[in-house]
Amino acid sequence: MATNTMVSNDIVSPKNTLENAKIYLHLVGIDGWLIRDYRYSNPVFQSALGRRVKHLTRPVWLWIPADGDPKIIAHSVDTGRFPSGSPELTSYTSRDQMITELKTIIGKAKSIAMEYSPLYELPRVGRVDAGTIELIRSLGPKVVSSGDVIQYSLERWSAEQLQSHFFAIQALDNIVTQTFKYVGENIRWALTEHDIAEYIRGRFERAGLEFDDGPVVAFNEHSSDPHYDPQPGESAVIRREGWLLIDIWGRKKSESPDNRNISADITWTAKLGEPPNEKHKEVFTAVINARDAAFELLENRVLQGDNPQGWEVDSAARDVIDKAGYGKNFVHRLGHSLGHEVHSNGVNLDNWETRDTRTVINGVGVTIEPGIYLPEFGVRSEIDVYLGEDGPEITGNCQNEIIQIETG
Incomplete structure (x- = not known):
């Protein structure tokens, strides 16, 4: 059209x-x-x-x-x-x-x-x-x-919806920080991925967030599964040494069934025990560079008055990962529309699963979340972006270094 x-x-x-x-x-x-x-x-x-x-x-x-x-x-x-x-x-x-x-x-x-x-x-x-x-x-x-x-x-957010998103993203940023700290402080108790997911769900309740499913708490090779869902009795014990990926999403609790608060969605990764090795650093750097390349293209084009189509933003990130030698390990689209539903009905940043030719218009929100998934571990960095009057804005914190969790 x-x-x-x-x-x-x-x-x-x-x-x-x-x-x-x-x-x-x-x-x-x-x-x-x-x-x-x-x-x-x-x-x-x-x-x-x-x-x-x-x-x-x-x-x-x-x-x-x-x-x-x-x-x-x-x-x-x-x-x-x-x-x-x-x-x-x-x-x-x-x-x-x-x-x-x-x-x-x-x-x-x-x-x-x-x-x-x-x-x-x-x-x-x-x-x-x-x-x-x-x-x-x-x-x-x-x-x-x-x-x-x-x-x-x-799919364009009202001023009230934008504020509801800020409420959610700030809560998520706090929760992911609290969760990494909790893991380190309680490592001796041999907590499982599911235990940590339950901890996160409890933090959601206290923060005034609602959620339909999730979160992803994935240790070591489980982080190679982009949508890993830890189950009771089946999830891995989080050891003193390893790699941890956490993907959390939610929205401010609605005051009425017709309320359309906007979701937030973030993914962070951490290394437990010894500092990350060279492979961890190489893969993490490729993911961060891809994320930043996508945002840079989006920002530059919007400020020029030439908003890109969804597939173009995906390609900007995918090119970086291809050049780093990990193209076959980036197995999903770059990002999705963000609305009341965490996966909403606007433009996706996608030139892989589909070719989304819809324009990333002002007033909408999207995620940017490149990932590289190897058999032994996976890395994804996910940020939320809102296209406001002054151009694209990263609404929450932005991970630029691997989180180090001391486990004694």
């Missing part, structure tokens, strides 16, 4: 999601955005409404035209679920009635954005099944991807 530079680089306005979507659709020349959900298979529907509507049991449609008022089409058994203040509701009972109502709201629209990704290039966008796409095409319009519409209308 074409991207209008002026629109894409606006910091989030006080307007609501539906109004922002209409602004974007109008300026890029798309006639409307049709969001279809069935039994919560498309989370974009609830996000666009700005609230969770419970117990929807039939297909439901949200139509956001470039010109005109948004409308909802829902089965008659579900219409009573929508609270006051929702867009205008139209009900149906049969499939034929549903299609008739779709024809009516679509009208003469020639192009419609939906949660569709050509050739499944962006799985995070591709929420709608092929049959639904066929149905809408049969009514006349061309269906295009809603990826850029989602990012502009849903």
